[in-house]
Amino acid sequence: MGPLLTQEVDAQLRAAARAGHTDVACSLDLGRSNTTVELTAEGWQWQGTRYVSPQRCKDHTVYYWDEEAFVPVARYTQALVKLVPTKWGAPTFEIDGIKMLPTAQVSPYADAERKVDLIQPQGKVVLDTCGGLGYFAAWCLERQARQIISFEKNPDVVWLRSLNPWSPVVGGALTLTDGDVTEGIALMSNASVDAVLHDPPRFGIAGELYSQDFYGQLARVLKKKGRLFHYTGTPNKLTSGRDVPAEVAKRLQRAGFTTTFNGDGVVGVRK
Numbered sequence: 011m012g013p014l015l016t017q018e019v020d021a022q023l024r025a026a027a028r029a030g031h032t033d034v035a036c037s038l039d040l041g042r043s044n045t046t047v048e049l050t051a052e053g054w055q056w057q058g059t060r061y062v063s064p065q066r067c068k069d070h071t072v073y074y075w076d077e078e079a080f081v082p083v084a085r086y087t088q089a090l091v092k093l094v095p096t097k098w099g100a101p102t103f104e105i106d107g108i109k110m111l112p113t114a115q116v117s118p119y120a121d122a123e124r125k126v127d128l129i130q131p132q133g134k135v136v137l138d139t140c141g142g143l144g145y146f147a148a149w150c151l152e153r154q155a156r157q158i159i160s161f162e163k164n165p166d167v168v169w170l171r172s173l174n175p176w177s178p179v180v181g182g183a184l185t186l187t188d189g190d191v192t193e194g195i196a197l198m199s200n201a202s203v204d205a206v207l208h209d210p211p212r213f214g215i216a217g218e219l220y221s222q223d224f225y226g227q228l229a230r231v232l233k234k235k236g237r238l239f240h241y242t243g244t245p246n247k248l249t250s251g252r253d254v255p256a257e258v259a260k261r262l263q264r265a266g267f268t269t270t271f272n273g274d275g276v277v278g279v280r281k
Contacts (some may be wrong), residue, residue: 041099
């Protein structure tokens with residue numbers, strides 16, 4: 011993986027050059043590690059390759075080297091999908107400007123750790139319905155899950171994963187299907203997974219992932235007493251008074267789960 015730049019790192023490089031330094035310690039992988047960069051008159055050098063920073067690094071943007079120049083880690087196919095730096099190191103991502111992971115008070119990576127621990131993944135087969143950047147999968151691997159079956163239907167998000175140093179490498183215990191979980195789950199056997207992590211986009215974007223039919227499929231593939239964490243957030247609660255977590259809990263109960271509210275989501279246990 012090549013170097014990644016943010017406005018903060020670019021400012022470090024420029025400040026060191028102005029001060030007359032010949033090298034500078036910084037992170038080129040969004041805070042995962044530190045390295046030493048050699049400063050030159052034309053730009054800077056790292057691991058034997060010369061680079062030239064953009065004339066201006068924008069805030070709220072991660073840049074990668076495309077063999078010719080640094081360009082934003084962003085793609086527009088059907089929507090603008092963009093990797094976004096955070097003060098925590100681990101990035102979030104946006105789809106058409108909508109932030110997909112919490113970052114205001116906690117690292118999205120640490121937030122994933124807490125939620126994964128709710129399903130106690132050690133030794134289990136885990137269904138990860140909406141893989142995103144793979145932070146759930148990363149913590150399932152860390153907690154020694156036996157297998158993680160992950161789906162992500164947006165190919166641009168899968169591409170973001172390939173450039174994000176905080177995303178796990180696919181292989182071994184982790185499989186990633188570039189496809190729609192509502193189609194993939196229909197091919198899965200009854201009681202074939204021990205736990206489920208369900209972190210769908212908001213209801214207005216992916217209502218099918220909140221449907222009674224889909225919850226029935228989750229109940230079908232999950233073993234008895236298997237645990238589920240369903241992220242809900244609280245969209246529209248202030249503007250419309252709608253209580254999405256309560257709606258989700260009721261549908262899960264109809265599908266065969268006992269439920270409790272936990273943080274920004276619902277924990278279910280298959281009866």
